Amino acid sequence: MKEKSREIFGNKMPQKVYRKAAKSKKKFQKKFGDDSKVDYPVVLKENAHIGDSLGVVDVLLPEQKEASKLEFDKEKGIIVGNIRMGFGHYRISMAIASAAKSMGYTPYWMDLNSYPRTTCTKVIGAQNDLYSLGSRLSGKSKLFNKLVWEPMNYEGFRKLSYNASDQKNAELMAPVYRNVPKEIPVVATHVWPAQAAIHAGMKYVVNAIPDNWPMALHLSEGSLHTVQTHYAYQGYRILNGMQGKDVLNPMPEKDLIYTGHYIDHELVGNIEADCEARIQRKQEKKPMRFLLTIGGAGAQREIFAAIIRYLLPAIREGRAALYVNVGDYRNVWEELLQEIPGLKNAATEHFDDWENTKQFAEAALDGEVTGVHGFYHKNIFEAVYCTNLLMRSCDVLVTKPSELAFYPVPKLFIKRVGGHEQWGAIHSAEIGDGTLECRDIPHTLQMLELFQSSDHLLTDMCEAIMENKKQGIYDGAYRVVELAMGLRKGGEGQ
Structure with missing residues (x-):
């Protein structure tokens, strides 16, 4: 050789x-x-x-x-x-x-x-x-x-x-x-x-x-x-x-x-059902479900803290619901609880109980979801796959534009970690299943408000995802x- x-x-x-x-x-x-x-x-x-x-x-x-x-x-x-x-x-x-x-x-x-x-x-x-x-x-x-x-x-x-x-x-x-x-x-x-x-x-x-x-x-x-x-x-x-x-x-x-x-096969096979459920929830003015996934060592915790603070009033009023997956970094969750007044009272913790997490994710597909739900799993497989399970029932995934930029779910992109990641957001925005990269907190919060106040943004992304599937983009x-x-x-x- x-x-x-x-x-x-x-x-x-x-x-x-x-x-x-x-x-x-x-x-x-x-x-x-x-x-x-x-x-x-x-x-x-x-x-x-x-x-x-x-x-x-x-x-x-x-x-x-x-x-x-x-x-x-x-x-x-x-x-x-x-x-x-x-x-x-x-x-x-x-x-x-x-x-x-x-x-x-x-x-x-x-x-x-x-x-x-x-x-x-x-x-x-x-x-x-x-x-x-x-x-x-x-x-x-x-x-x-x-x-x-x-x-x-x-x-x-x-x-x-x-x-x-x-x-x-x-x-x-x-x-x-x-x-x-x-x-x-x-x-x-x-x-x-x-x-x-x-x-x-x-x-x-x-x-x-x-x-x-x-x-x-x-x-x-x-x-x-x-x-x-x-x-x-x-x-x-x-x-x-x-x-x-x-x-x-x-x-x-x-x-x-x-x-x-x-x-994943489980996500591709359910694209139409999941997108139609998102559109229906939006039309019926159900709480809009945001999924925050904090990977690695929680390097962007400041941004996620600002998002949670911003969403808490809407969560209390029943206009939004929140999933927070801190992966295998329980310390990140504890720091968020200390930083954000009112989070602890609004949150239900799903900690290191894989069966409970799977049951919650399954029930959320056609059930009601309110409040804040925090997820932590010590095992790396569960920590990662938790996001995949929750993805199907969320309305918007909030993430940096890394590997998740390619997933068939409406996405709000926060600031990247490393210049190479910006091209994931650009691709996603061009095929219609994600936002532009929001490079600071004010623009991130602006996009959150647009998702909540407008029917068009979410619906348009869902329709794009279903069309992308027909073209084999997610295969x-x-x-x-x-x-x-x-x-x-x-x-x-x-």
């Missing part, structure tokens, strides 16, 4: 770029060790939290779980490779798993950030910690955001030189795939599991790219790259701006496919699974 840090899609890297990439790998080797010769056996275990819903089977190391009699299904199995970095990559993985289950396949969940004694997890964890710190600092310091965070997320991750270093580091992640059957297709929802799979010799790898802003960060040469928008397709095809103003050798046509948005997860399984069929026929 040629060294992927020396040449990327036919574009040779300067020697200084390669030396920097090699230095990065050596730094991690020195800090975390090199387990490239370690033979890691794997254990399969049904996921206790989303196994029933999404058919997920976890791929674990023996010390994480007791011995299991489960074995890989080499005909119907598909690896969903991901990392626990924020909530976004987990959510996209859940969409792929959901689609796979609906199509009769078994999704094997492989989180490369969940194997504590491996060099792989140590390397990912270190980088995740840095990213989380940067995300929090960007929310607290306008100067840091302007001078460091926005440029890094917008242009730094865009460069081929960044991909060269990532490819070198990913060589340290390959050992965790050693005992995974090489013929089982892999769908990676972050680039590192895709790169590691290629380095490990996995034969059929799909790299499901999450963002709408083309960045070399997401390249994994040797895998099939999928994108959710036509804009992203064009940018990746020509590797636009990934080496300054240079015109680069393009990605081969066979390596890049537009699929549409990566969305990306199904398409990704089809492509992954098709790679193997094509390989077997050669």
